[in-house]
Amino acid sequence: MNKWIALGAAVVVATGCQTIDPYTGEQKASNTTVGAGIGAATGAVLGAMTSSKGDRNKGILTGALVGGAVGGGVGYYMDQQEALLRQELAGSGVQVQRNGDEIRLVMPGNITFPTNSHDLNSSFMPVLDSVAKVLTKFDQTQLMVDGFTDSQGSFEYNQQLSERRASSVAGYLRNVGVASQRLQSKGWGERYPVADNGTAAGRAANRRVELNIKSFDSQ
Template sequence: MKYWLALCAVFTLVACTTTDPYSGEEKTSNTAKGAGIGAVAGAVIGAASASKSDRKKGAITGALAGGAIGGGVGAYMDRQEAKLRDELQGSGVQVRREGDRLYLIMPGNITFATGRYEIKSQFYNVLDSVSKVLKEFDQTAIKVSGHTDSTGSDQLNQTLSEQRAESVRQYLIRQDVASGRIQAIGYGPRYPVASNSTAEGREQNRRVELELLPME
């Protein structure tokens, strides 16, 4: 049984291994990782639900079904990531991928005026592009989080971060992204990504992030 589990996972991962055109290194796509995990899970369930004499067959059948499901989530997020990178190229918005989650990092200096929560009009086109992709890929939930640097009082920064996150949420809703998909949270200065002791670090900390995750 252990042999079949390992074999299912290895075959799935090897089949989806590609060569990075920039580094020349072989890498496994997120689709393959999801398929591998799904294959192992499916094999376990398939074997457990089959009779003793048919466990090998049940494991293989379950692995194929689980791999398809797991790979489907990864492939969906792969396509969404590619579309976002294409739409946001040169916009100043960073696209980051962690497993089956996507993060859009929007620097505060290009999104809002200092100390304000109204979105700059020149940033509308960027958010329009984001909205277009979010409407196309409507099986992802969206968490909008606001972050500030440590300058000023904690209460002021907390309120500002909440207002900025809500401003982005409301903009997306106005562009017909379903409101039930979007959550807005303000974190104030609690989660810096750089040192607040330098102007450059503080600028990085003033940001709004969109976290996109597959709906369960």
Template sequence: MKKAITLAMAMAVLAGCTTLDPYSREEKTAQATKGAGIGAVTGALLGAAVDHHDRGRGALVGALVGGAVGGGIGHYMDQQEMALRQRLDGTGVGIERVGDDIRLVMPGNITFETGSAQLDSGFYAVLDDVALVLNEFDKTAVGVNGFTDNTGSFELNQNLSEQRATSVARYLVSRGVAQGRISTQGYGPRYPVASNDTAAGRSQNRRVEVFIRGSAG
């Protein structure tokens, strides 16, 4: 009973409260809080197991330590997400949170000339801002993935998606992002996000996604 009460107290300390997202105006629980909660539970169980003389005390100490570790990467990515949203507001680039990772969705119509892997010069400033944030938060891995619609041959689309991913990656490297952090992949017409039966849908499917993966390192 004592152990259960102590664990509940530890979770109450770490859980915090929901905050109002300044962009969507919706209540949300920060990823750091979620990570801290998971770490707290794990730490509490380990602490109770290690401290045989006072399991309650061991659980509390373990929860606090585990929560700090678990919340670290979540907090880091929370801060990076906020910086990206501030810099990319109004650019047309979508920002999605996937657990402790961040996905940037760059529509093809604002990123490249039609049927080309040549970056549109009007998009340079957007990528400059992305690079600034990536350089500030440099403890992440960056995956650049290219996608097309299904117009034309599969081989043509596959090659174009690879070339577009490479173009974005090279530009980021030219702005100081370490090449060793970046990987590229082309998926051609695979993984559409909309129907290819309409012009609007095909436009959505032509995109580059930059996937920023959190690291504990």
């Protein structure tokens, strides 16, 4: 019974904090706090499994504290990166989305490339410069650039265009100082639409490049 009390106390301490989302105004647990709670629970279980019977309570508490610190650290790191990205990209047309310890930047096709081209719009390059500034500051992340098209045209053409566009974004980021070993790119063509390809607005939403940012520690 005592071990579950220790586990519960550690998790409550780690997850009890609430924050106000500055973009929605809603109260929620911060990503740092959620990460700490997950880490605490995982650490407590491992502590119980690896401790002798006499030291099990101590092992649970120690594991919870260590796990909470690690989990909270990743969450805090991504929180800070997200905040700076939102600041840098305000008004740019790029969406900043957060899912746990991952950040996704959605770059609409109407601001990134001319029609049927993989040459970056010159007006979009300063936006990528801002992205690169944040990525070089927060260098403990891996980066995947994904390209997508609408369904007009042949499947083969859309696939190749999406690959070239993803490669162009990744190449630009490399050229302005983002370490090449952190970057990968992939084209998905007309797969994984986010809107109805039967409408002009839907097709515009589907033409996009996404930059997925993930902590190395979250692997």
